[in-house]
Amino acid sequence: MAASRGVTMFRLPPLPTIGEVIKLFKLRAVKQLSQNFLLDLRLTDKIARSAGNLKDAYVCEVGPGPGGITRAILNAGVTELLLVEKDPRFIPGLQMLSDAAPGKVRVVHGDILTYKLGQAFPNHLIKNWEDDPPDLHIIGNLPFSVSTPLIIKWLENVSKRDGPFRYGRTQLTLTFQKEVGEVDVTVVHFTPLVQPKIEQPFKLVEKVVQSVFQFRRKYCHHGIRILFPEATRLEKAEQMLMLADVDPTLRPAQLSMFHFKNLCDVYRKMCDEDPSLFAYNYREELREKRRKKQNFKRTSDDDWI
Known part of the structure; x- marks a missing residue:
């Protein structure tokens, strides 16, 4: 001392x-x-x-x-x-x-x-x-x-x-x-803020941000698309970007906090309208498509035996 x-x-x-x-x-x-x-x-x-x-x-x-x-x-x-x-x-x-x-x-x-x-x-x-x-x-x-x-x-x-x-x-x-x-x-x-910049559940914000940065070198619309199932992907992504007033040709790093706030708010509204949407997982859909493709190939090969 x-x-x-x-x-x-x-x-x-x-x-x-x-x-x-x-x-x-x-x-x-x-x-x-x-x-x-x-x-x-x-x-x-x-x-x-x-x-x-x-x-x-x-x-x-x-x-x-x-x-x-x-x-x-x-x-x-x-x-x-x-x-x-x-x-x-x-x-x-x-x-x-x-x-x-x-x-x-x-x-x-x-x-x-x-x-x-x-x-x-x-x-x-x-x-x-x-x-x-x-x-x-x-x-x-x-x-x-x-x-x-x-x-x-x-x-x-x-x-x-x-x-x-x-x-x-x-x-x-x-x-x-x-x-x-x-x-x-x-x-x-x-130092955490008293009020968050985006007042939405953490998991929702995380999903939107991760999806956008999934293709960090491409335009942001590529990441927005994978928030939606393949059948409605293009239509829903276009709708989300339009409602959020986000230019689809901006790259992820060019998006501001205001852009992300708008995207998260719009996505939350879309999830409220379709409760199954938030549970959708792009990677799971890809894995399922690969599995079906492999099963089809095995079945086709068996037909030749």
């Missing part, structure tokens, strides 16, 4: 450097898992500062690895730090940090995609959604392989206000790696 201007600040006791921890436990970044190790203390401190004021906050760090960002978070004076790490190779090094900061660090060997963050912190942190964000932060250096499914999971949690967002508008500070093996990362800070 060190005193500054009469305020007691937490400081970790002397520990091996991250480089020494990596050597001590014979750790290496696994390219297949798109892992990288952040060894630059200036970078790890910058990531922790990007989260805002962490003094007395509760923090969950996702995939801390050898603990570079972890040390910066602890030195910011948090009340409690929960570390959720899936890779068992990193647990002994993280436990070393926990031992050096008794009562402040919890180490969990688990998968953040299934770990119940909504039950991980005390209830006194809970705030109304319309209030300022709770004193709870999620920080993580996300490998490419987990970033997309995790962000989608958290977006659904935001829409339902459950998981880590049962406490309120929990803030996220995440780094995204550009490519496997690069040390350069992009730091993004998220």
Whole structure:
């Protein structure tokens, strides 16, 4: 502990450097898992500062690895730090940090995609959604392989206000790696909005967005079409684009939030008029067509035997 201007600040006791921890436990970044190790203390401190004021906050760090960002978070004076790490190779090094900061660090060997963050912190942190964000932060250096499914999971949690967002508008500070093996990362800070830009069920919004970006290099009408069964595909897609006032020759990346709002609102109305529509799955239709084609071929071959 060190005193500054009469305020007691937490400081970790002397520990091996991250480089020494990596050597001590014979750790290496696994390219297949798109892992990288952040060894630059200036970078790890910058990531922790990007989260805002962490003094007395509760923090969950996702995939801390050898603990570079972890040390910066602890030195910011948090009340409690929960570390959720899936890779068992990193647990002994993280436990070393926990031992050096008794009562402040919890180490969990688990998968953040299934770990119940909504039950991980005390209830006194809970705030109304319309209030300022709770004193709870999620920080993580996300490998490419987990970033997309995790962000989608958290977006659904935001829409339902459950998981880590049962406490309120929990803030996220995440780094995204550009490519496997690069040390350069992009730091993004998220704070959920009080009112969503698109006020429709998450699964509906997800379906529309995924369909549009299914053909990201083509015009957006290609993606809109696969929202509908083959028999009515062209007619319904044209109707949806017209009602949403979306130019069918725009590419997915050119569509604005306003465009997506209109598309989702129109699709919701069409699903209300035809309750079977939302259950339609383009990929299942393709699989069924292939299966019938294969069965027909087998039957035709048998006729020649």
